[in-house]
Amino acid sequence: MRTWALILTGLYVHIVLFYSIFDIYFTSPLVHGMTPHVSNESPPAKRLILFVADGLRADKFFEVDDDGKSRAPYLRSVIDNKGAWGVSHTRVPTESRPGHVALIAGFYEDVSAVAKGWKENPVEFDSVFNESRYTWSWGSPDILPMFAKGASGDHVLTDQYPPELEDFADSNSSKLDTWVFDRVKALLKTGKSDRKLMEQLNKDKIVFFFHLLGIDTNGHSHKPQSREYLENIKLVDSGIKEMTELIEQYYDNDGRTAYLMTADHGMTNWGSHGAGHPHETLTPLVAWGAGVRKPVTGKERVDQDSYSEDWNLRHLKRSDVQQADIAPLMACLIGIPYPVNSVGILPIDYLDADDHQKFLSLYANAKQILSQYQIKMEQRKQTTLSMTFRPYSELTPVLQAEMIRHINKLTQAGNYPTAVI
Ligand SMILES: [Zn+2]
Structure with a gap:
């Protein structure tokens, strides 16, 4: 009887581990619901x-x-x-x-x-x-x-x-x-x-x-x-x-x-x-x-x-x-x-x-990538216990806002090459 219990437990653990591998590695990392960002308001090509x-x-x-x-x-x-x-x-x-x-x-x-x-x-x-x-x-x-x-x-x-x-x-x-x-x-x-x-x-x-x-x-x-x-x-x-x-x-x-x-x-x-x-x-x-x-x-x-x-x-x-x-x-x-x-x-x-256009397109590109990250972070927040949730320390919402403020300041001064970097 004990052997059967052991075998069943072993089998169960294997199934859970096997499933979790598929769940972790074979679940799409793609997120949905982002707002589209236009790349270029005055495109050179039709x-x-x-x-x-x-x-x-x-x-x-x-x-x-x-x-x-x-x-x-x-x-x-x-x-x-x-x-x-x-x-x-x-x-x-x-x-x-x-x-x-x-x-x-x-x-x-x-x-x-x-x-x-x-x-x-x-x-x-x-x-x-x-x-x-x-x-x-x-x-x-x-x-x-x-x-x-x-x-x-x-x-x-x-x-x-x-x-x-x-x-x-x-x-x-x-x-x-x-x-x-x-x-x-x-x-x-x-x-x-x-x-x-x-x-x-x-x-x-x-x-x-x-x-x-x-x-x-x-x-x-x-x-x-x-x-x-x-x-x-x-x-x-x-x-x-x-x-x-x-x-x-x-x-x-x-x-x-x-x-x-x-x-x-x-x-x-x-x-x-x-x-x-x-x-x-x-x-x-x-x-x-x-x-x-x-x-x-x-x-x-x-x-x-x-x-x-x-x-x-x-x-x-x-x-x-x-x-x-x-x-x-x-x-x-x-x-x-x-x-x-x-x-x-x-x-x-x-x-x-020109540098201005390059900046605008790159900035829209950054916002487009960031919006995926934000949606992903929201999803994580909702599926994780609030006490254990920690935002990625390199890109917390406060840091994101600070970076955007900094970029806006540089562009107001017309410093596009630095803003692009
Ligand atoms: Zn081939």
């Missing part, structure tokens, strides 16, 4: 074009071949003459879903997503697409629906290929990318005659999202050193060139389009991803167009580490970001509210704006 080359690692994109030539000549000319570039540092797990969530929603996916299924939305979250007036997205059925499903209303539109097209054994997967480019061409063509579509395409605060899966698929089947992977980079580069020209033409070169090219994660030499090797976590970022700064050369450039030594880019300033910082950057360029769950910090180094 529209944002986001290209995500799935599985493209930074070195294979930036490095030059034996003849000193780039694999991505169009984007190299953008880096040289038009825009800003750097390495976007991703986090583990280096998988497509968490990578896209960091880029587009601005937070690092919680582990509860893994426990509750990869493709579904286990928790509701806000995103740049949700905050936009309209988003058109093209690409894989594994990626697009998660942003459309969580969005309020039906302003996030998806055009995805059938799953059969994603055939890993296929000899060359770059046709996944060609499919996307062709569909965009078709949409812009319809947008010249269809009144309703034309009206929508001419609104501000809109996003085009190109999800390009060819490079990732070719990397899995043939490895990143393969001809297929490297040729696919070339194809994506020339596709981006063609798309940019087409979009500029559609909008009569109005100078109100911002462009961004990056990746969700990289890939190891043996064609895998998921872990934390630099080949998996370091991805490229190139930005250009409305609101993005021009290349910075000469003395002002920061010293680059040995990682970018072979890229022939030493003369140009390299501006690295954390992957989640890309979400507030996109929001700020088209002037939509920062996604409410975002923890990304606006990379002001990418902006072509």
Whole structure:
């Protein structure tokens, strides 16, 4: 009898411990109920074009071949003459879903997503697409629906290929990318005659999202050193060139389009991803167009580490970001509210704006992050016994108010650079 009691007690303890692990680690840290903060009241861009080359690692994109030539000549000319570039540092797990969530929603996916299924939305979250007036997205059925499903209303539109097209054994997967480019061409063509579509395409605060899966698929089947992977980079580069020209033409070169090219994660030499090797976590970022700064050369450039030594880019300033910082950057360029769950910090180094505007956008960003903290603290307070509740000592409500007073004082004196720090 006693043995049974012991076994049952042991089992009970195990169940409680097991449950608590799931409860602690697999409960979403996301909070809801925050007030949105507009990133930029006078945005430089009316529209944002986001290209995500799935599985493209930074070195294979930036490095030059034996003849000193780039694999991505169009984007190299953008880096040289038009825009800003750097390495976007991703986090583990280096998988497509968490990578896209960091880029587009601005937070690092919680582990509860893994426990509750990869493709579904286990928790509701806000995103740049949700905050936009309209988003058109093209690409894989594994990626697009998660942003459309969580969005309020039906302003996030998806055009995805059938799953059969994603055939890993296929000899060359770059046709996944060609499919996307062709569909965009078709949409812009319809947008010249269809009144309703034309009206929508001419609104501000809109996003085009190109999800390009060819490079990732070719990397899995043939490895990143393969001809297929490297040729696919070339194809994506020339596709981006063609798309940019087409979009500029559609909008009569109005100078109100911002462009961004990056990746969700990289890939190891043996064609895998998921872990934390630099080949998996370091991805490229190139930005250009409305609101993005021009290349910075000469003395002002920061010293680059040995990682970018072979890229022939030493003369140009390299501006690295954390992957989640890309979400507030996109929001700020088209002037939509920062996604409410975002923890990304606006990379002001990418902006072509004066100190006053940089300050205003960064200040809104700080208030947006702080409002999550305040809601979280309220929730804690309500679920903890009042005697045992202690606010985080580095950021008590008194300290928060003091910091805001200090920032206001600096800005009244016109001292924006110090206020930004
Ligand atoms: Zn993959």
